Amino acid sequence: MLISSFSNCSFIVSILILLFTSSCVTKKKYDDLNSQLLQVNTDAANTKRSLKLAQTQQAKLEEELSELTKANHKLISDSTSTGLALRKTKRLQTDLTNTYDNLLKNHEKLMSNSATESSRLSSDLTRRESELKALDENLKASKLQIDKLSVDLKSREERLNELERVLAEKDKAVDALRSKVSNALLGFKDKDLTVNVKNGKVYVSLAEQLLFKSGSTKVDPKGQEALQKLAKALQGQSDVNVLVEGHTDDVPVTKITGIQDNWDLSVLRATEITRILTKAGLDAAKVTPSGRGQTAPVETGRTAEARQKNRRTEIILTPKLDELFQILETN
Template sequence: MNLKSVLFIGLFLALVGCVPLKKYQELESNYARCQEDQAKYKTEAIDFGSRLKEMEVQVGLMKSDLTTLRDDTARVMDEYRAIEVELKKTKDMNNVLETKYASVLSAGSRERAALINELEDTRVQLQKKEDRLSDLEKELVSREKVLIKKEARIQELESIIQKKDDASKALKLKIAAALTGFKDRGISVVERNGKIYVSVEAQLLFPSGKTDVNIDGKKALIDLAVVLESQKDIDIIVEGHTDVDPLKSAAHPKDNWELSVLRATSVVKIMLENSKMDALHISAAGRSEYHPVDINDKAKNRRIEIIITPDLTELFELISSE
């Protein structure tokens, strides 16, 4: 073998060796970025859930306060009516005393003095009742204003929540209609806790152990993306899930964690590349084998879950405002 042949073989081997290394480095970089994104979105999801729970607690407390306020107002109103009755009786008594006083003006000074004292005591009682009645009127007016304000605020909150619920139900129907052709092929659409979960079994999307989406799976994802592209007030997390069978490989994906992340990333890319969806509102995450839906059915656990969450910014702003 001459020197030219040796150099050619050496150059060929060097080129062949560079390609896998470059691909490996690219996958390593993508995997690290996906892990960072996953941590960020997991934190955001926890924060969102906490804020939603806090909002629900605050709405519940407001309703409880409103009930207490209504009960107190009813009590004040009862007292007000009772004092009105007492006031009328006192006024009637005062009229009787004044009539009696006029008839005994010519009587002795002792009887007249006693009658004057009795009349004065009645007038003092009358004034106290009138003062209390005036205070109750002011309290009732103040409570009525607070009641009206609280009722209006609760109605506003419940109206926004209802709109979000109605929008979620309508979106669920649109998604289910778009995926009708894949209904018996491992796709389910459910609404739970105000979110929409689109679950796609891995066998529809990926060959075993692979991260590239097949033709049928790509069509289903595009149909879904077309429905979601017109939704401007939602956030989407695409989660990859695997079964418990270990995946060990020198190449990528190396294990179930990496497989779940890379599959979720592949789904996100297809949806973004084939629609007008806003990339700011969609993210990819990997959950590996740790969130199974059926411990007896590995096929169901190997899946992609697309979780669609309504944007509750308006509600959070309203609940936190005074």
């Protein structure tokens, strides 16, 4: 269409030129031709604008064509990817179908065994409920027993604390008694007289040479002095029992009037010492004489030195333990 407009315009221009060059024309015809020329120029300008617009539209269309071509290529590529995804999806669908079929078969198999399994599970449940009930009963019984043991333990702890208190007081009393006796007998030689604590008791050990002549049952004046000081120290100790033990060596007694053997000698000496202590002020009900003879030696040898150590009198001072025994009896 644009090419046709340009051809018409050129044709008219050519005619006008020919007319002007070939011959003279009338004014009216000239005006018509001039008017046509103006119209042709106007049409030519419009045609140029249309041509420019058409060229612009053509460039735009070419650009759109390029974009559409790219989009087409992308669609072709996406179509390929979509085809691959579709085939993969179909494979997954096939796998899922197979899995479903297997699950269906397993379900049918489980359903066929469900009755037997349900019966077994029901039996197990009943058994476990019975066991749980028994365990619960045992737990309650154990809790009662634990509560009882807890009460007993608390009671025992209280008695133990009380026992420890009494023992501590006893030990304190024994130490005080030992100190009092030791202070009362400070003037005597260590080899003649010793004061020790053993098994919660105070042992006053007096050697034979301090108390008696060999084979005699009469206490020498030095020995009487020691016994009187001991009695004075023990006066007022109403909670202390006194045991007097006579000990001899293993040499048999011979040619001593009225004494048959070492048993007899040890008893007579213990009795004599008991008399002196009670005459000096001790309560006779709290003093007990005892003869051990040669049965409890402090030295097992048969040397003169060992036998001299074995010939002794031990005065054993024992604090009363009534409160301690009362606590022990409650256990």
